[in-house]
Amino acid sequence: MGKLVFAAKVTHVPTMLLSEKPGPLEGCRQSAIDGHREIGDRMRELGVDTVIVLDTHWLVNAGFHINSNAHFKGVYTSHEFPHFIQNLEYEYQGNPALGDAIAAIASEKGVFTLSHQVETLDLEYGTLVPMHYMDPEARMKVVSVAAWCTVHSLNDSRVLGEAIAEAVKQCEGKVALIASGSLSHKIWENELYEANNGSFTISREFNRQVDLRVLELWQNGEIDTFLKMLPEYAQFCCGEGGMHDTAMLFGALGWDQYQGKGELLGEYFPSSGTGQANVVFPV
Numbered sequence: 001m002g003k004l005v006f007a008a009k010v011t012h013v014p015t016m017l018l019s020e021k022p023g024p025l026e027g028c029r030q031s032a033i034d035g036h037r038e039i040g041d042r043m044r045e046l047g048v049d050t051v052i053v054l055d056t057h058w059l060v061n062a063g064f065h066i067n068s069n070a071h072f073k074g075v076y077t078s079h080e081f082p083h084f085i086q087n088l089e090y091e092y093q094g095n096p097a098l099g100d101a102i103a104a105i106a107s108e109k110g111v112f113t114l115s116h117q118v119e120t121l122d123l124e125y126g127t128l129v130p131m132h133y134m135d136p137e138a139r140m141k142v143v144s145v146a147a148w149c150t151v152h153s154l155n156d157s158r159v160l161g162e163a164i165a166e167a168v169k170q171c172e173g174k175v176a177l178i179a180s181g182s183l184s185h186k187i188w189e190n191e192l193y194e195a196n197n198g199s200f201t202i203s204r205e206f207n208r209q210v211d212l213r214v215l216e217l218w219q220n221g222e223i224d225t226f227l228k229m230l231p232e233y234a235q236f237c238c239g240e241g242g243m244h245d246t247a248m249l250f251g252a253l254g255w256d257q258y259q260g261k262g263e264l265l266g267e268y269f270p271s272s273g274t275g276q277a278n279v280v281f282p283v
Contacts (some may be wrong), residue, residue, distance in 0.1 A: 001169055001170075001172075002098075002168045002169055002170065002171045002172050002173050002174070002175060003168065003169070003173075003174050003175065004164075004165055004168045004169075004175050004176075004177060004252065004283055005046045005047070005048060005174045005175065005176065005283055006039075006042060006043050006046055006048060006175075006176035006177070006280075006283060007176070007177045007178075007179075007249060007252070007253060007280070007281045007282075007283050008039055008176075008177075008178055008179070008278065008279060008280045008281060009178075009179040009181070009245070009246060009249060009262075009277070009278075009279045009281070010035070010036065010039065010130055010178055010179070010180055010278045010279075011032050011035075011182065011271075011276040011277060011278055012057070012125060012126050012129040012130055012180045012181070013029065013032065013129075013182075013271045013272070013274075013276055014078060014081045014084035014085045014125065014129065015028060015029050015084060015199060015271060015272075016029040016032055016033055016036075016129060016133070017084065017085055017088070017129070017132075018084060019032075019033060020033070025199070028199075028200070029269075031266035031267050031269065032266060032269065032276065032278065033133055034265075034266060035265035035266040035278035036130060036133035036134050036278065037133055037134070038265055039130075039134050039178075039265070039278065039280065040133065040134035040135055040136075042280070043134065043135075043140070043176045044139075046174060046176075047174045048140055048174050048175065048176045049140060049141060049173040049174055049175075050095045050098060050140060050141040050142070050143060050173055050174075050175045050176070051131065051134070051135070051140050051141070051142055051143070051175070051176045051177075051178055052098070052102075052143045052144075052145060052164060052175060052176070052177050052178065053126065053127040053130060053131070053142065053143070053144050053145065053178045053180050054145050054147040054177070054178065054179045054180060054181070054244075054245035054248050054249060055123075055124050055126035055127045055144050055145065055146060055147050055148070055180050055245070056126050056147045056148050056180060056181035056182075056240045056241030056244070056245050057080075057124040057125055057126035057127075057148060057180075057241075058124045058126065058127075058144065058145075058146040058147065058148055059146070059148040059150065059241075060146040060148065060149060060150070061150050061151060062151065063112045063113065063114055064103075064106065064111060064112065064113040064114070064145075064146065064149070064152070064156070064157075064160055065113070065114050065116060065145075065146040066099045066102055066103055066113065066114070066115045066116065066143065066144070066145050066146070067094075067099070067116055067121050067123065067143070067144040067145075067146075068094060068095070068096045068098070068099025068100055068103075068115040068116060068117050068143060069094045069096070069116070069117050069118070069119065069121065070093070070094045070096050070117065071091075071092075071093055071094060072090065072091065072092045072093075072094060072122075072123055072142060073090065073091040073092075074089075074090060074091075074122055074123070075087055075088065075089050075090075076088040076089075076090060076122070076123070076125065076128055078125055085125055085129075088125075088128060088132070090123065090128055090131070090132070090138075091138055092123075092131065092135075092138050092140075092141065092142040093138075093141045093142070094141055094142055094143060095141040095142075095143050095171075095173075096115075096117055097171055098143055098167060098168070098171045098173075098175070099115045099117075099143045100115045101167035101170055101171055102115065102143075102145070102160075102163050102164050102167040103115035104167075105163040105166050105167050105170075106159065106160045106163035109159050109162065109163055110159070111156045111159045111160055111163070113160060113163070123142070123144055124144070126147070126180040126181065127142065127144045127180065129180075130178055130180050134178075140176075145160075145164075145248065147179070147180070147181065147241050147244045147245035147248060148240075148241035148242070148244070149241065149242055149244040150242070152242070152244060154230060154231055154234070154242070154243070154244065154247040155247075157244040157247035157248045157251065158247050158248070158250070158251035158255060159251060160248050160251065161247065161248035161249060161250065161251020161252035161253075161255075162251045162252065162255075164177065164248065164251070164252045165251075165252040165253075177249060177252055179245035179246055179248065179249040180245060181239075181240040181241050181243070181245040181246070182239075182240040182271075182274045182275060182276050183207075183211040183214060183215075183237070183239070183268075183274070183275035183276065183277060184202070184204070184207035184208070184210065184211050184237035184238060184239065184274060184275040185237070185238045185239055185240035185274045185275075186203045186204050186207055186237065186238040186273055186274065187203065187272050187273045187274060188201075188203045188272060188273035189203075193272075193273075198272055198273060199271065199272055200270060200271070201270050201273070202270035202273055202274065202275055203273030203274075204237075204273075206236075206237075207237045207238075207275060208270070208275060210233060210236075210237050211237070211268065211275035211277075212268065214226060214233065215262070215264060215268060215277060215279070218261070218262030218264075218279055218281075219261055219262050219263070219264060220261065221259060221260060221261035221262075223250065223256065223258045223259075223260075224256040227250060227255065227256050230243065230246065230247065234246075237275075240274070249281070253281060253283070258281075260281050260282040260283075261282070262279045262280065262281050263279065263280045263281075263282070264277060264278070264279050265278040265279070265280060266278055
């Protein structure tokens with residue numbers, strides 16, 4: 001029997017990669033990188049062998065989808081930010097049995113989900129950036145779940161989260177669940193970006209204030225209150241991927257019955273107009 005032993009909501013901003021290169025952005029995201037590395041250390045201490053990443057950079061327009069390949073290898077350049085992420089090499093083992101189990105259970109629950117083992121189905125940077133820092137030696141298996149869901153309900157994403165938790169119990173090993181996405185996600189308008197030092201500022205003060213309140217709710221363990229505001233939060237603060245990663249995460253943790261308190265690693269920070277943080281949720 002498998003066990004879910006770790007869960008977190010994390011940033012994946014591409015400037016993390018530039019932060020480690022000589023130039024004007026060197027060191028700019030050290031706190032976020034340190035948070036990822038701390039998460040990786042904790043996962044290794046817990047004996048995690050598989051990481052399920054809920055990826056808000058994998059866009060899907062019908063059904064829910066899981067990349068369950070047995071092996072991932074490639075060189076990634078971002079289509080969105082080719083000036084930020086270039087030639088990122090990666091290689092990970094996958095966990096097809098777990099991906100298949102998630103899809104089967106979710107579909108049984110009435111949420112149509114497909115598990116794919118297609119060699120040419122690549123990973124997106126919502127998966128690659130966290131894994132780059134959390135598991136630099138690529139010892140953990142990876143299952144990537146599409147979480148940029150354009151025509152899906154948050155309730156269905158909650159059910160998919162429940163299916164993830166049930167599938168983990170049916171399979172072998174210790175599993176970590178990583179919701180990879182921002183808090184608010186209103187990127188600066190192009191014509192305003194440079195004048196507002198866009199890479200390091202938030203585009204709307206309203207969004208920042210709501211983000212800070214959400215972090216307060218998480219840290220206080222007021223998850224039920226947060227879930228009541230999640231649909232409006234996702235809508236009015238432009239949550240990344242519709243915040244389907246967050247609905248999946250809390251679905252797996254027990255939704256409004258979850259009693260844990262979030263732990264903020266490092267600091268909340270703005271990036272390209274958006275709000276970002278690394279938050280661990282005890283399982």
